[in-house]
Amino acid sequence: MIGFGYRAGVLHAEDVPIPTLAAAVGTPFYCYSTRCLEANYDAFAAGFAAQRLPVHIAYGIKANDNLAVIATLARRGAGVDVVSGGEVRRALEAGVAADRIVFSGVGKSRDELILGLETGIRQFNVESEGELALLNTLAVAMKARAPVALRVNPDVDARSHDKITTGRKGDKFGIAFDAITEVYAQAGSLPGIERRGLALHIGSQITDLAPFRAAFGKIVGLVRALRQGGHAVMGLDLGGGLGIVYRAEQPPTAAAYAAMVADVVRGLDLELTIEPGRSIAATAGILVTSVLYVKPAGEKTILVVDAAMNDLMRPAMYDAYHPVRPVLEAAAAAPRTLVDIVGPICESSDVLARGREIAAIASGHMLVIEAAGAYGRAMASCYNSRPLIPEIMVRGDRFQSVRRRPTFAESIALEAIPDWLGAGSAKGAA
Ligand code: LLP
Numbered sequence: 001m002i003g004f005g006y007r008a009g010v011l012h013a014e015d016v017p018i019p020t021l022a023a024a025v026g027t028p029f030y031c032y033s034t035r036c037l038e039a040n041y042d043a044f045a046a047g048f049a050a051q052r053l054p055v056h057i058a059y060g061i062k063a064n065d066n067l068a069v070i071a072t073l074a075r076r077g078a079g080v081d082v083v084s085g086g087e088v089r090r091a092l093e094a095g096v097a098a099d100r101i102v103f104s105g106v107g108k109s110r111d112e113l114i115l116g117l118e119t120g121i122r123q124f125n126v127e128s129e130g131e132l133a134l135l136n137t138l139a140v141a142m143k144a145r146a147p148v149a150l151r152v153n154p155d156v157d158a159r160s161h162d163k164i165t166t167g168r169k170g171d172k173f174g175i176a177f178d179a180i181t182e183v184y185a186q187a188g189s190l191p192g193i194e195r196r197g198l199a200l201h202i203g204s205q206i207t208d209l210a211p212f213r214a215a216f217g218k219i220v221g222l223v224r225a226l227r228q229g230g231h232a233v234m235g236l237d238l239g240g241g242l243g244i245v246y247r248a249e250q251p252p253t254a255a256a257y258a259a260m261v262a263d264v265v266r267g268l269d270l271e272l273t274i275e276p277g278r279s280i281a282a283t284a285g286i287l288v289t290s291v292l293y294v295k296p297a298g299e300k301t302i303l304v305v306d307a308a309m310n311d312l313m314r315p316a317m318y319d320a321y322h323p324v325r326p327v328l329e330a331a332a333a334a335p336r337t338l339v340d341i342v343g344p345i346c347e348s349s350d351v352l353a354r355g356r357e358i359a360a361i362a363s364g365h366m367l368v369i370e371a372a373g374a375y376g377r378a379m380a381s382c383y384n385s386r387p388l389i390p391e392i393m394v395r396g397d398r399f400q401s402v403r404r405r406p407t408f409a410e411s412i413a414l415e416a417i418p419d420w421l422g423a424g425s426a427k428g429a430a
Pocket residue numbers: 060062063081104105164201203204205239240241242275276277278279314318374375379
């Protein structure tokens with residue numbers, strides 16, 4: 001994995017030993033490698049450049065919306081794909097130019113649409129006729145024209161995890177394939193709407209090019225049909241979704257993906273956008289955790305660690321597999337033990353890794369959970385009053401905390417004990 005590796009038996013993030021980071025912020029924490037983030041982004045840029053295919057790479061910041069991550073990618077040339085007003089604001093805060101922001105999402109509120117219009121974003125990916133009508137009304141009132149791509153539901157099964165497959169008929173996303181021609185024509189008559197083209201996104205962690213090719217083929221057919229009908233179609237947003245290796249998957253490379261896209265869109269003169277999230281952020285992040293207790297449990301051993309499902313939801317939510325490595329490298333010949341790695345949360349779903357063979361680990365040892373840079377901290381919660389954990393960014397031999405652990409006072413600062421329960425809460429005194 002680029003960015004992380006053992007040196008003299010100690011796991012490093014780039015040139016910094018993990019124990020140095022742990023000493024700085026305490027476990028558990030997330031750590032990101034600048035070099036890996038950049039390499040993952042560059043792979044897409046180079047893949048499309050090799051095809052001589054201009055593309056707007058709009059990093060899907062839902063995968064990891066830390067300002068440092070967004071800013072690192074934005075400096076490298078990335079735009080962003082956002083799905084909420086909060087994400088619009090984060091992108092701007094991280095230095096992304098408004099005209100590099102694509103706004104996706106099935107349920108944009110009135111306020112979020114207004115924010116997008118005021119900001120002057122690049123494109124709204126509109127997912128319903130209702131959203132189109134509201135956006136038109138708001139734009140007209142603001143004497144603006146909203147740049148719009150209609151998100152098509154291509155009715156293609158990406159054959160990914162059910163919870164992250166989005167492009168089947170009946171999924172909540174996009175406008176039904178059969179309705180697109182009519183809605184696109186209707187959009188052309190709305191004074192507040194500037195039609196830019198079509199968009200789609202069929203799911204996430206897709207490890208095979210076939211569903212992409214099928215969906216892109218269908219949407220290209222739509223582009224041709226719309227153009228024949230006299231409608232201008234300038235751009236195509238192909239969404240995100242390229243999978244990564246968590247275990248033994250063999251996902252296509254960004255270069256192979258770009259070659260397939262080139263093959264499908266050749267000769268169409270379309271402004272392309274892609275929205276990769278996971279494939280940029282996942283391998284650039286690890287979750288570092290310490291072993292609290294080691295206890296026997298029948299055939300196997302349970303390692304209770306200080307990170308939990310609230311810090312990394314993916315195993316509990318999707319039965320996701322993340323590789324685990326010790327921070328101090330075990331000798332090749334060291335005997336292995338079969339372990340489950342569990343967090344402190346009071347739920348039996350709080351298992352971060354199941355049935356792993358790990359060499360002698362004792363209380364106080366550190367482990368890293370790999371490929372945790374995407375949908376890790378971004379999906380974390382404060383369940384069990386566990387504060388969000390710190391995030392550290394590494395670049396070469398430099399590192400910086402890019403989100404610190406909140407104090408207890410900060411954790412409860414937005415809450416109140418109602419007046420009718422009487423004054424005298426400890427909070428005011430804190
Ligand atoms: N564009 C749109 C409109 C999306 O809905 C998504 C992800 C992306 C782009 C980025 O897709 P990616 O390249 O990351 O696959 N929490 C789940 C993944 C949910 C993905 C949702 N949409 C997980 O941890 O596996």
